[in-house]
Amino acid sequence: MRARHGIFAFAHIGDLHLERAEDRHADDLRAILAEVAGLHRSGLLDFAFLPGDLAEDGEAAQYAILRAALDRQPDLPVRLIAGDHDRQHGTMTDFDALFAAVAGSPRGGGHAARRHALPRPRDAASVTQSYYAETIGGVHCLFLDMISAGYGEKGFGLDFRLGPRQLAWLEDALAQAARQGLPCAVFTHTYPDDLCVPHERAALAGLIRHHGVRLVEMGHTHYNELAPDGRTLYAAARSVGQNEDGSVGYAVAAIDGAVTSWRFKPLDRALPFVMITSPADRRLATAPRDAALDGQIDVRALVxxxxxxxxxxxxxxxxxxASCPMVPDGPRTVHAWIPWPEGARRLAVTVTDGTGNADTEVIEPVGRTFVPPPAHERPGSDTCRLPAWPEKGLRGDQLGPNRNGRHW
Structure with missing residues (x-):
């Protein structure tokens, strides 16, 4: 029997674009936070991730809506970063106040912003950047700021940049995690390929690949998307505030040993929710199935x-x-050893509860002959994105304002 142990798992609540407290998506946010907070209280999730674009215009009154929603769930840990709409009018003063109040509090990890003198179009300027790192659930989590170093001026636009100090910090943080044997997850507003400075784009994607970062979790797209490159899973979740991609909700991501998993949880579908965390699906795999387990398979799932x-x-x-029972294996997961016949293809896990509600996740486990693909010619981009995958919540049409959607 496998030893009992926990896994790293969090909820990703997509771009909020808050404007007015009475808006439908403000109500959706409050409902999502209530559900996620309940799961956290039961020890099932580590934190809620807010990937930027929290306020439509980056204004204090809009951030007040978020603060009030968070105040209703005071025990829910939150990790947040900035998005381009948080600098919609060329300033981040109000976002900086939000970051100090939320990220700087115990619920936000107690993180402080950093001030760096960065090159500007005319003169160097002291810029506040909100990036930070911490180890959560055995995973080293690095939260990046792609916004503050951008110019945000007429003629330059709301561009995505890291700046030399943040890039050097990231390189050191990833190297230190590697020395400690910690898996890494990077949290950012958008794909590395969207950075405006070519050498930063190449450096960020290269660091992620070189250090085998397990997961890059992003906002900005407004649609659900998975882009695995054979080493790293790039994952984006649909917007809460400007949603064209189906039911609003939140994504759930997990790292369980050598496997990284992701699935979308619609708000209009009642709990329970299940996600298979081992074995890896063939589309998300980074290594072949263990040959030592020939003839049987080790199944774990987050419930x-x-x-x-x-x-x-x-x-x-x-x-x-025929179906086989699974048994608890730690506080968040269930587990089963089952025979795996030659030629078997699909694995389904179903959870049912006493209310009559049920949920099923279906995957196609990776085989023993899997070989990860070579590095892509555009690393850190959406070129490796998967087509439609309804079981994961992927429509595959990139319907959002940053690709093929309407202008908000």
Missing amino acids: LTDQPQGAWCCRVRIDGG
Whole structure:
């Protein structure tokens, strides 16, 4: 029997674009936070990630809506970064105040902004940058600021930049995590390929690949998207405030041993929610299935529920065969060793609870002959994005204002 242990898992609540407290998406935010906070109280999620574009115009009154929503869930840990709309009018004064109040508090990890003299169009200027790192659930998490170093001036636009000090900090932080044997996850507003400075674009994508960063979690796109490159999973979640991509909700991402998993949880679908965290799906895999497990397979799944243990159950099925029970394996997961017949393709895990609600996740486990692809010619971009994958919440059409959607 496998030893009991936990996994790293968090909720990603997409770009908020808050404007007025009475707006529908402000109500959606409050409902999402309530659900995620309940899951955190049950020990099922580590924190909620807010990927920037928190306020439509980066104004104090809009951030006040977020603060009030967070105040309703005071025990929910939150990690936030800035997006381009947080500098919509060329200043980040109001975002800086939000960052100090939320990220600088115990619920936000107690992080402080940094001031750097960065090159500007005319003169060097002292700029506040809000990037930070901490180890959560055995994973080293690095939260980047792609906004503050941008010019944000007429003729330059709301461009994405890191600045030399942040880039050097990131390189050192990744190297230190590697020495400590810690897996890494990077949290950023958008793809590295969207950085405006070519050498920063190449450097960020290169650092991510060189250090085998497991997950890059992003906002900005407004649609759900997974772009695995054989080493790193780039994942973006749909917007809460400017949504064209289906039901509003939140993404759930997890790192369980050697496997990184991701799935979208719609708000209009009741709990429970299940996500298979081992084995890896063939589309997200970074290594072949362990040959030592020939003839059997080790299945683990994250279960999110508002019902107590004993009120719900989980079962696993291979293709159209009979289902087998799964048993708790730590506070968040269920586990089962099952035979894996030659030629088997699909693995399904179903959770049911006493309320009559149920949820199923289906994957195609990676094989023993899998070989990760070579580095792409545009690393850190969406060129490796997966097509539609309904079980994960992917429509595959890139319907959003930054690609193919309408102008908001």
